[in-house]
């Protein structure tokens with residue numbers, strides 16, 4: 001069974017944007033209930049001055065992180081809706 005959403009106080013590893021070196025922010029995750037250390041997490045770069053940030057296209061650097069190959073196989077087709085930080089009603093589906 002799957003548990004959706006960021007877990008409070010969960011030790012998500014630090015990830016850094018390769019373009020601006022800002023620390024990425026985990027914005028959504030899906031954990032496997034039987035082993036919550038198996039998960040995928042979506043990180044976004046919230047630096048508005050990042051060279052990879054494109055305001056017109058509402059694109060920012062995003063990275064999907066999988067804890068293992070098993071997690072990748074299990075979670076790769078599970079979609080996560082993500083609320084963007086600039087448009088309250090705009091959701092993007094990351095896969």
Ligand SMILES: [Zn+2]
Pocket residue numbers: 017018019020021022045047050051052061
């Ligand atoms: Zn960046």
